[in-house]
Each structure stands twice: as structure tokens, then as C-alpha cells.
Amino acid sequence: MKKLALDLNDVTKTFQKDDGYITAVDKVSLQVEEGEMVTFLGPSGCGKTTTLRMVAGFELPTSGSITIRGSDMTNTPVNKRKIGFVFQNYALFPHMSVYNNVAYGLKARGEKDKDIRDKVRDALVMVGLVDTENRYPSQLSGGEQQRVALARVIVMEPNLLLMDEPLSNLDAKLRIHMRTEIRRLQKKLGITCLYVTHDQSEALSMADRIVVMNKGKVEQVGTAFEIYSNPQSLFVADFIGQANIIHLKVTSLAEDVIGVQTHNGGVFSARCIIPDHIDSSVESYEVGKDAALVIRPESLTVIPYKGGEETFNAVVSSSVFVGSHVEYELTLPNNEMIKAFIPYTNNMQIFKEEEQVSFMIDPVNALFLPRKKNKP
Amino acid sequence: MSTTRVEHTRRSMAKRDPVLFGTLVAIWIIFAIFIFLPIIKLLSTTFVVDGSISFTNLIKIMGKSYNIRALYNSLILATAVAVTGTVLGYIFALAVTRTSLPPFFKGLLAAVTILPLISPPFTSSISLTLALGPNGMLLRALGITDFSIYGFIGTWISETLTYFPVAFMVITAVLNTMSANLDDAALSLGSSRWRMFRTITIPLSLPGIGNSILLLFGASLADFATPLILGGHTFPVLPTEAYLMITGMFDLKGGASLSFLLLIPALLVFILQRVLIGKKSYVSVTGKNGAKSAFGKLPHLLTAIISAVCAITVVFILYLYAIILWGSLVKVWGVNNTVTLQHFKYVFAHGKKAITDTLLIAVLSTVIGSILGVVIGYIAQRKNFFGKRFFEFGSMLNYALPGTVVGIAYIIAFNQKPILLTGTLAILVAAYVFRYYATGIRSVIASLAQIDPALEEASLSLGANSLRTFTHVTIPLIIPAVLAGMRYLFIHSMTAISATIFLVSVRWTLLTTRILESMTELQFSQASAFSIVLIIIVFVVDAIMLALMKWSTRKFTQQESISYEKIGA
Numbered sequence: 001m002k003k004l005a006l007d008l009n010d011v012t013k014t015f016q017k018d019d020g021y022i023t024a025v026d027k028v029s030l031q032v033e034e035g036e037m038v039t040f041l042g043p044s045g046c047g048k049t050t051t052l053r054m055v056a057g058f059e060l061p062t063s064g065s066i067t068i069r070g071s072d073m074t075n076t077p078v079n080k081r082k083i084g085f086v087f088q089n090y091a092l093f094p095h096m097s098v099y100n101n102v103a104y105g106l107k108a109r110g111e112k113d114k115d116i117r118d119k120v121r122d123a124l125v126m127v128g129l130v131d132t133e134n135r136y137p138s139q140l141s142g143g144e145q146q147r148v149a150l151a152r153v154i155v156m157e158p159n160l161l162l163m164d165e166p167l168s169n170l171d172a173k174l175r176i177h178m179r180t181e182i183r184r185l186q187k188k189l190g191i192t193c194l195y196v197t198h199d200q201s202e203a204l205s206m207a208d209r210i211v212v213m214n215k216g217k218v219e220q221v222g223t224a225f226e227i228y229s230n231p232q233s234l235f236v237a238d239f240i241g242q243a244n245i246i247h248l249k250v251t252s253l254a255e256d257v258i259g260v261q262t263h264n265g266g267v268f269s270a271r272c273i274i275p276d277h278i279d280s281s282v283e284s285y286e287v288g289k290d291a292a293l294v295i296r297p298e299s300l301t302v303i304p305y306k307g308g309e310e311t312f313n314a315v316v317s318s319s320v321f322v323g324s325h326v327e328y329e330l331t332l333p334n335n336e337m338i339k340a341f342i343p344y345t346n347n348m349q350i351f352k353e354e355e356q357v358s359f360m361i362d363p364v365n366a367l368f369l370p371r372k373k374n375k376p
Numbered sequence: 377m378s379t380t381r382v383e384h385t386r387r388s389m390a391k392r393d394p395v396l397f398g399t400l401v402a403i404w405i406i407f408a409i410f411i412f413l414p415i416i417k418l419l420s421t422t423f424v425v426d427g428s429i430s431f432t433n434l435i436k437i438m439g440k441s442y443n444i445r446a447l448y449n450s451l452i453l454a455t456a457v458a459v460t461g462t463v464l465g466y467i468f469a470l471a472v473t474r475t476s477l478p479p480f481f482k483g484l485l486a487a488v489t490i491l492p493l494i495s496p497p498f499t500s501s502i503s504l505t506l507a508l509g510p511n512g513m514l515l516r517a518l519g520i521t522d523f524s525i526y527g528f529i530g531t532w533i534s535e536t537l538t539y540f541p542v543a544f545m546v547i548t549a550v551l552n553t554m555s556a557n558l559d560d561a562a563l564s565l566g567s568s569r570w571r572m573f574r575t576i577t578i579p580l581s582l583p584g585i586g587n588s589i590l591l592l593f594g595a596s597l598a599d600f601a602t603p604l605i606l607g608g609h610t611f612p613v614l615p616t617e618a619y620l621m622i623t624g625m626f627d628l629k630g631g632a633s634l635s636f637l638l639l640i641p642a643l644l645v646f647i648l649q650r651v652l653i654g655k656k657s658y659v660s661v662t663g664k665n666g667a668k669s670a671f672g673k674l675p676h677l678l679t680a681i682i683s684a685v686c687a688i689t690v691v692f693i694l695y696l697y698a699i700i701l702w703g704s705l706v707k708v709w710g711v712n713n714t715v716t717l718q719h720f721k722y723v724f725a726h727g728k729k730a731i732t733d734t735l736l737i738a739v740l741s742t743v744i745g746s747i748l749g750v751v752i753g754y755i756a757q758r759k760n761f762f763g764k765r766f767f768e769f770g771s772m773l774n775y776a777l778p779g780t781v782v783g784i785a786y787i788i789a790f791n792q793k794p795i796l797l798t799g800t801l802a803i804l805v806a807a808y809v810f811r812y813y814a815t816g817i818r819s820v821i822a823s824l825a826q827i828d829p830a831l832e833e834a835s836l837s838l839g840a841n842s843l844r845t846f847t848h849v850t851i852p853l854i855i856p857a858v859l860a861g862m863r864y865l866f867i868h869s870m871t872a873i874s875a876t877i878f879l880v881s882v883r884w885t886l887l888t889t890r891i892l893e894s895m896t897e898l899q900f901s902q903a904s905a906f907s908i909v910l911i912i913i914v915f916v917v918d919a920i921m922l923a924l925m926k927w928s929t930r931k932f933t934q935q936e937s938i939s940y941e942k943i944g945a
Contacts, residue, residue: 058833078836085837091830095852095931104848105838156838 003070005192006032006055006160011064013050024050026216027064032194037186039195041203042213043239048196049164051213055194056162057081069159079108084153086163090145092137098124098148099133105156123155126185143174150182154189161186161193167202179206200240204228212236234369237294244300244338246293250285258368260291263333266309268293268361272368291368299365300340302328302351303358311358314338316351326350330359395842396759399751400767406748407770409795410806414785415773421632421788437633446612447637450597453528453613454641457535457596462588464536464689465543466581471686472544473551474577474674481686488690489541491697494914495907496871496888498601500537502895502903503696504530505605506703511710513699526608534602537693539595543588550584551577569675577674586652594645597638598778600874601888605895614638615780615874622878628788635781646776703904719905727890727906734887735913738869740805745813745865750858752813753820754850758829775814779874782811787878799881807875812868816861823857824850856929863921870914 013025025047032038040048053059055066057078065074073081092101102123106116124130127147137145146166153161166182167175183206186193197203203210204224212219212227212235220232231237234245251267252259259269270293272285285291307313314330317337321327321344328340328351340359342348351357425432437443468489472482492500507514508525515523524530558580562572600615607616614634622631674682707714724731752771756764774782786807790797797803831853835845851858873888880889887910894903 056833056837058837078833079839079841081837082839083837085834087830087834089828089830091828091834093831093834093849104835105840108835108838108840108844152834152838 003034004031004067005034005036005069006030006194007065007067008051008055009065009067011051011054011061011066013047013054013059014062023216025054025061028213028216028218029064030211030218030221032192034192035190037183037193037195037206037208038211039197039203039207039209040211040213041197041200041239042219044198046213047216048211048213052162052164052194052196055160056083056085058085082156082159084156084158084161086149086153086161086166088165088168090137090149090166090169092145092148092152094137097134097136098129098140101137101148102152102155104152109156119155120151123151126154127151128181142170143178146170146178150185154185154191159192161191163193163195165197166195167197168199175202182206204240212239214239231294231367231369234292234294237367237369242297242339244295244297246295246332246336246338247290247334248293250287250289250291253285253287258285258291260293260368262309262312266311268312268363270361270363270366270368285368293361294367294369295338295361295365297327297339297341298325298343299362300338300342301360301362302330302340302342303360304349304351305356306358311360313356313358316353316355316357319351319353321350330357393842396755396761399755400761403748403752403755403767407767410810411770411773413795414782414789415777417789418632418635418781418785421629422636433629433633434636437630437637442612443617443634443637446614446617446634449528449611450613450615450638451641453531453535453603453611454593454596456528456532457539458589458593460532460536461540461592461596462543462547462585464540464685465545465588466547466585467682467685468540468544468689469547469551469584470674470678471682473548475679475682477683484690485686488693489544491693492538493541494867494871494918495911496601496891497538497599497873498534498605498888498891498895499700499907499911500534500696501530501602501605502891502900502907503699503703504534505895506699506709506900506904507696513710526606527611530606531603531611531613534606535596535599537696538599538602539592542591542595546588546591547581547584550581550587554580570678573674573678583652587649590645590649590652594642594649594778597642597645598780598874600778600780600877601892604892615778618780618784619877622784622787628784631784632788635778635784638778639781642778642781643776700904700907703901704908706901709900709904719901720909722902723905723909727887727909730885730887730890730906731909731913733884734870734910737801737804737808737884737886738866740801741808741812741869742862742865744805745809745869746816746858746862748809749813749816749861749865750820750851750854753817754824754846756817757821757824758832771817772814774810775812779811779872779876780878782807783875783878786875798879799883801884803879804876804884804886807879808865808869808872811875812865812872813861815864816858819857819860820854823854827853856925859921859925859928863918863925866917866921867914870910870917 008028008030010027010029011025012023012027014021014023016022028047028051030038040051042048050059054061055068057073057076060075065072067073068081068083093104096104099120102120103116106119111119120133124133127150129144129147129151132140132144132148137148140148146169149166163182167178170178179202195203195206204227207224209221209223210227211221214235220227220236222230227236227240231240231243237243238245248260248262248268250258251261252269256272257269258272259267262268272291303311305313312332314332316328317331318329319326323344325344326342326348328342330338330340332338422433423429423431468485471477472485504525506512508523508530509515512525515521554577558576559572562576563569567575598615600619603611603613603616604619607613614637618631618634618638621627621634703709704719705715705717706712707716707718755761756768756771761767777785786803787798789795790803797806827850831849832845835849836842840848871888873886873892876886877889877892880886887906891903891906891910894900894906
């Protein structure tokens with residue numbers, strides 16, 4: 001049987017704050033295969049960094065277990081875990097040259113001087129930094145510092161590479177360049193990597209799998225495609241990309257298909273996501289109650305006003321041409337707002353503000369999502 | 377529930393961080409012996425009579441009008457010195473931060489205020505005696521015959537000159553955090569310069585003024601050397617009374633009770649000062665933003681007065697130091713003005729032991745105190761553990777208490793078995809270490825607060841253990857702060873006397889006690905020669921320390937990168 005690179009089992013972290021306790025990470029379980037790149041995505045304060053810091057050993061879990069390559073490391077000190085951690089601000093030692101920064105861990109491990117020299121050189125070549133050995137961190141650009149931080153970690157050949165928003169201090173262009181660079185390096189070395197970010201394009205473009213977190217809990221784990229096309233909760237749908245959420249009255253329930261009444265009195269039915277495991281916090285749908293219909297702006301088709309029951313009707317409240325497509329904001333009869341992105345083609349009709357339009361939804365691209373209790 | 381939680385953390389700390397656990401245990405033991413035991417012994421000597429708690433000793437002491445007068449004098453003197461020292465310090469601070477006086481003059485002001493800070497505390501007393509005492513130079517020059525420097529006046533002037541530099545430093549720091557834009561705003565709103573000074577400058581510097589008054593009050597209250605030389609019999613104060621009671625009458629109980637009277641106001645001042653500093657001043661909020669425009673808009677008359685006061689003070693201080701130098705070079709002060717080196721010959725012949733003893737004690741205290749300071753500062757800033765606040769308070773206690781109190785507490789605690797230390801080198805070093813390592817602790821804490829914990833985490837995650845992380849990452853980054861602490865420790869271990877006067881012996885003697893002996897034997901020239909030697913040693917070492925601090929700060933700030941805003945020197 002293949003050993004997992006990392007196995008998190010119900011990992012929980014509670015912090016004491018003032019007179020109460022705050023659960024920063026709530027029963028997070030995750031299995032990561034060797035060589036996998038997993039990104040943690042979520043809004044700030046969702047617990048993604050705390051999870052990463054627990055894997056590193058900077059924080060100890062309140063409960064649950066952390067297993068790295070088959071051995072239980074839940075309470076192992078950081079320096080015995082053989083992990084590599086890349087910090088948001090790189091945390092290069094300002095009083096050491098690039099060489100000494102990269103050699104730091106090898107020296108602590110007590111390797112021979114000659115081996116250290118060779119390994120440091122190799123690592124610096126690998127990150128594309130040659131002839132900087134004698135320089136100090138302050139003499140390097142942000143991108144170069146980032147590479148030194150990477151070299152310092154990969155030279156140790158760690159069991160796990162942990163990265164905490166490593167690109168957030170770089171400018172936009174460099175950030176996109178470094179994404180591919182890091183991904184290339186990670187694949188080449190076959191190193192297992194956990195990567196925390198709040199930038200969704202970073203998370204989607206770099207990862208084999210993405211862990212979406214919210215309020216200390218894992219909302220969904222999956223590939224970029226799965227997360228985008230099959231969000232399992234309203235939070236994921238809303239957080240990844242853009243999503244319209246339309247509240248409609250349930251008229252029929254069958255297997256995993258829900259029928260609802262549209263504002264015009266027509267009937268629309270689409271798939272309904274059933275959560276993987278029954279969760280008591282999820283409200284089940286009932287006939288006569290509201291259901292949330294989720295649809296991506298690019299999955300709508302806007303047509304001239306038709307009236308009648310076959311389509312949805314709306315009023316254009318803003319219409320913006322942005323080159324590749326036209327962005328509409330539509331107001332529904334119940335004053336809900338939805339967005340529609342229509343790809344630009346020659347001779348297409350562009351609707352103006354205040355104009356009455358109709359739009360259509362392809363049931364294949366629409367989803368009914370379970371809602372958490374206590375949420376509108 | 378709560379007890380199990382505490383037990384859990386305690387057990388896991390011993391297991392998880394054995395180094396921290398061991399260090400904490402060792403430090404608590406050291407604190408118990410050198411900080412808590414002496415003060416407990418002092419209190420029990422005062423309050424325990426025949427095995428039960430009693431106020432007899434205190435009542436006996438309070439019953440003597442002489443002691444009541446000493447208490448009264450101490451408080452009056454401390455108040456007077458706090459007020460005049462703060463006013464003088466404020467004037468100097470205004471001159472440096474708010475006037476357009478030439479940079480040379482400002483540099484001179486800053487340099488001259490350093491002199492009293494690094495000289496033995498009774499330097500100004502000696503030179504005031506030489507200038508205004510019997511046969512005083514200045515008195516004869518002015519033709520005044522019926523003036524006595526001894527008593528309140530002399531002590532007051534001398535302590536003001538000794539301690540105003542503290543006020544100057546504290547207030548300068550506060551004035552520097554203010555934005556000149558506030559002055560501009562006031563003037564642009566039609567305020568006059570006087571009104572601006574009254575309604576903007578003074579109110580915003582109140583935190584500095586308050587802190588300065590408390591610091592000077594505490595310093596004067598604790599000062600021992602100045603009233604011993606200049607107070608005379610007409611102006612007894614608590615520290616000198618306690619000293620005489622112990623060395624003259626061998627009355628430990630009486631001395632302990634007197635020092636208890638001294639301890640109360642000193643602790644009050646310390647606590648008040650903590651509270652004041654604890655509250656962040658509202659000044660800093662306006663300090664950072666906005667383009668810096670130049671100060672220099674004080675009322676013209678005020679600028680003139682400030683310049684005059686500063687000039688006179690500077691001349692007077694330089695004159696006092698010149699007198700000491702002159703005094704060390706003449707045959708007999710006031711009688712025979714032939715220049716001679718005989719006093720220095722005497723110092724190096726008969727005072728050699730005092731010089732080497734003092735140096736040895738100062739070096740030992742500096743090294744031990746710095747190591748302790750780094751460890752305590754690191755633990756206090758970076759670690760969380762049970763009883764942390766009490767730990768911090770304990771580490772600072774000897775610093776907060778007047779030296780006389782510490783000295784008396786030490787002889788009471790250590791003159792009998794099981795810990796018999798009186799007459800040893802150890803007791804002198806311990807007295808200096810625990811009184812003067814406080815600055816080191818504070819600067820280490822401040823410096824660590826500037827360093828991103830990610831640097832230490834990076835080291836740990838690269839496989840280095842916590843000891844290697846400490847020696848290879850933490851220590852190099854706080855070297856400037858450590859040196860600042862060492863500088864303070866060395867200066868005070870060379871010059872301070874109030875605690876150690878009780879602890880010197882035939883085996884171990886100090887330069888400062890030799891100066892005091894020479895003064896009481898009216899050997900002014902010898903006292904001057906000893907002082908000059910001491911001042912030169914301190915000056916040279918201080919200059920070296922300062923250069924090292926500058927060098928190390930530059931070394932690390934140069935390598936500081938843009939992404940390390942948090943480090944800084």
C-alpha cells in the first residue's frame with residue numbers, strides 16, 4: 001500500500017481569546033498523496049494558515065492527529081519534522097549572505113562542508129540564482145529574495161514543502177511568473193506541497209487539488225474543474241469565480257432534481273447537489289419553501305424581451321462593454337440582482353440600460369445548492 | 377476544570393520545551409536568593425520582633441524627631457530636585473529640538489549632558505565643594521565669606537546638575553515624536569507663538585514631563601553620595617541616616633526600619649511610572665505622517681532665555697569638571713597651587729588595588745548581567761508561561777528600590793549561614809548585576825519586539841534546535857541592544873555606590889569608596905585624582921562601547937531589506 005505524504009485526521013485548534021475560546025480550525029481531515037500539490041484557499045481568518053502552521057509544527061493541534069509519511073507527528077517539534085516552510089515575508093536571515101542562508105539547515109544538520117557547498121550551488125542554480133552567493137538579502141530584489149527562500153528550503157529535500165502566501169509581496173507580473181516557476185520546480189522535484197493563498201487564480205492554476213476553507217472548516221476538496229463546475233456549497237459557489245444566486249419557490253422534489261416556479265409563473269428544474277455526507281447543518285428542501293439556484297454569469301443567455309412563462313424576465317440596470325464580452329446587471333421582478341457575461345461576437349445585439357429583456361438558463365449549468373441553517 | 381488545564385500546560389512545558397523549563401527554574405532560584413530573600417529578610421528584620429509581627433521597631437524609629445526630619449528632608453529634597461531638574465531638562469530639550477541654534481551648540485549641549493550621566497554620582501558634589509565650599513575658588517573670586525554649601529542648598533544644586541540629563545533625555549524623546557505640522561497648524565490658525573507654545577507644545581509634552589518628575593524624584597530620594605558629602609549634620613536624609621545607623625551604631629534593625637520608610641515612596645514612584653508609561657501617549661499618533669517641516673517657531677524671547685540658560689549651565693558644568701582636574705594637579709587645594717603629579721602617583725601606588733578591584737567587579741557584573749539580561753529579556757518577550765507578570769516584576773525589583781535599601785537588605789540577608797557572602801566579590805557583583813541589568817532586559821525586549829518571529833520559525837523549520845536558533849539567529853540580531861545594556865551596566869558598576877557602600881570590605885574595595893574616604897578626610901586633591909582616573913576609565917570604555925554599538929547597528933541595518941520593515945535597529 002502506498003504511504004500518504006500527509007494525513008490530517010480531525011485536526012482542531014482552539015485559541016483562548018479574552019474570556020472565551022475561538023475555534024480557528026474545526027475538525028479538518030485531509031489525505032495528500034506523494035508528489036501532490038494542494039492549495040488552501042479561503043477568506044482571511046478561515047483557518048488555512050493555522051492549518052499549515054500545525055502541519056509545520058509551529059502550532060500544536062488542540063485535538064486530532066497529523067501523520068507525515070506514515071509516522072505520527074502530531075506533537076513532534078518543528079525541527080524534527082523535516083518540513084520546508086516558505087514564509088510570506090521570506091524570513092531570510094538579514095545578517096547572513098545568500099550562501100549562508102541556503103546552507104543554514106545543512107549546517108544545522110551537520111553535513112560535510114564539501115557536500116554543503118555542492119548542494120547550495122545546485123539549489124541556487126535550480127531557482128535560477130547564480131553569482132549571488134556573497135550578497136545579502138537586502139541587496140536582492142523581492143523576486144530574488146523569494147528564490148533564495150525557495151532554495152533554502154528545497155536544498156533540505158524536505159518531506160513536505162509548506163508555503164504561506166509566498167507570492168503576496170510581489171508585484172502582479174512577477175507573481176504570475178513565479179507561479180509557473182514554483183509549479184515547475186515542484187513537479188521536477190516530485191515534492192509534496194501545501195500552498196496557502198487567498199488569491200483564487202493562484203489556487204486554481206497551480207494545484208492538483210484545492211481545499212476551500214471557511215470559518216475553520218473544509219467546504220470542499222477537489223480539482224479546479226470540480227470546484228468551479230460543481231461547487232458543493234453556496235459559499236464555494238460564491239467564493240470561486242462569480243455566481244448568481246436566485247431564490248425561488250420549490251414546486252416539486254424528485255431524486256436529485258428540483259422543480260421551482262419562476263417569477264413569471266413558469267416551471268424550471270435542475271440538478272440538486274446532495275452533500276457527500278449527511279450534515280445536520282444543511283437544511284433539506286421542502287415543497288413550498290425557498291431554494292437557491294446557482295448560475296455562473298457566463299452561463300446565461302440574454303435575449304430580447306419575450307414575456308410568457310418559458311423564460312425569465314428582467315430589466316437591464318447596467319450594461320458595460322469590456323472588449324471580450326458584455327457585462328450586464330439585470331434586475332429581477334423581486335429586485336434581486338444577477339450578472340450576465342455575454343461573449344462578444346460581430347453583429348451581436350447589445351441591450352441598453354432600462355431595456356426589458358428575457359434570459360434563459362441551461363439546466364446543465366445550473367445547480368440547486370443545499371443551504372446552511374441560520375442563513376438567509 | 378481550570379486546575380487540570382494548568383497542570384496540563386505545566387507538564388507539557390517540562391516535556392515539550394525542557395530548555396525553557398530548566399532555564400525558568402534556574403532563574404527563579406536566582407531571583408529567590410538575590411532578589412526576594414534580601415527584601416523578605418529586610419521586612420522581617422523590621423517587622424518581626426521575638427517571632428511575632430510587630431511595629432515596635434518602626435514606632436521606635438518614628439519616635440525620634442531626627443528620623444522624622446530625615447524623612448521630611450528626603451521628600452522635600454526629592455520634590456525640589458524633581459522640579460528644578462525637569463525644568464532645566466525641558467529647557468535643554470527645547471534648545472535641541474525646537475530652536476535654530478547652530479548645530480555645534482546643540483552638539484555641545486548633548487555632549488555636556490552626557491558628562492554627569494557617566495561620572496560617579498558625587499563628581500558634582502566634590503567640585504561644588506571645591507568651588508563653593510570652605511576656601512572655595514568661586515567664593516573667593518566673588519569675595520563672599522558667609523556662605524555655606526553644606527545643607528539643603530548644596531545638595532539640591534548638586535543633585536539637580538547630576539540628574540537633569542535624565543529629564544533632558546526623556547523630554548527630548550517626547551518632543552521628537554511631535555509633528556512640526558501641529559505648530560504650523562496652530563500658527564496658521566492665527567495663534568501667536570506664545571499661545572502655540574502654551575496650548576500645543578506644553579500639553580503634548582506632559583507625558584514626558586510627568587515621567588521626568590517621577591524619575592528624578594526617585595533618583596533624588598535614593599541618592600546617597602551627594603547628601604553624604606554636602607548634606608552635613610544640618611540636613612539629614614533617609615539614605616545617609618540609614619548608613620550612619622548601620623556603620624556607625626551597628627543597628628541593623630534601625631537601619632532596616634529606616635530603609636523601609638525609604639522603600640514606600642520609592643515603590644510608589646516606580647508603580648506610578650509604570651502606569652504612566654503603560655498608557656500610550658497620544659503624541660505618537662500624530663508623529664509619523666505628514667512631511668516634516670522644521671521647528672523653530674518658539675517665541676523670540678523664550679528662545680533667548682533658553683539659549684542663555686543653556687549657555688550658563690554648560691559653562692558651569694565644564695567649570696566644575698575643570699575644577700576637579702585642577703584640584704587633582706595642585707599640591708594643597710586652596711593653600712599651595714604648585715602643579716604636581718604627586719596625587720596621581722599616590723592613586724596608582726596606594727589606590728592600585730581599588731582600581732583593579734573596581735575593574736574586575738565591573739567587568740564581571742557586565743558580563744554576568746548581560747547574559748542574564750538577554751536570557752530574561754528573551755523569555756519575557758518570546759515565551760508564555762505561568763507567572764510571567766510576577767517574573768517580570770521580580771526581575772526589576774532591585775532596580776526599582778533605592779540602592780541603600782538593597783545594600784542594607786543584602787548585608788542582612790548574606791551575613792550569616794547558609795548564604796554567607798559578606799566580604800566577598802560575589803556579593804558586590806550580585807548587587808550590581810541585579811540593580812543595573814534592567815536596562816539590558818528592556819532594550820533586549822524592545823529589540824526582540826522589532827524582529828519578526830518568522831525568522832526564528834524559519835530556523836526551526838530548517839532543522840536547527842532552539843539553542844542553535846538562539847545563538848545563530850536571535851543573538852546576532854539583538855547585539856546592538858545587548859551592547860546598550862552592557863554599556864549601562866559597566867558605567868554603573870564602575871560608579872554606583874549607594875548599595876555597595878555597605879558591602880565593601882578589606883578584601884574588596886572600590887574606587888568610589890576611596891573617593892568618599894578621601895573626601896571625609898578632607899583630602900580634596902586625592903579625591904579629585906581618584907575621580908579623574910575613574911572618569912577617564914569610564915570615558916574610554918564608554919567610547920569603545922558606543923563605537924561598537926554604532927558599528928553593529930550599521931552592520932545589521934545595512935543588511936536590512938525592504939521586506940523586513942519589522943526588524944530595524
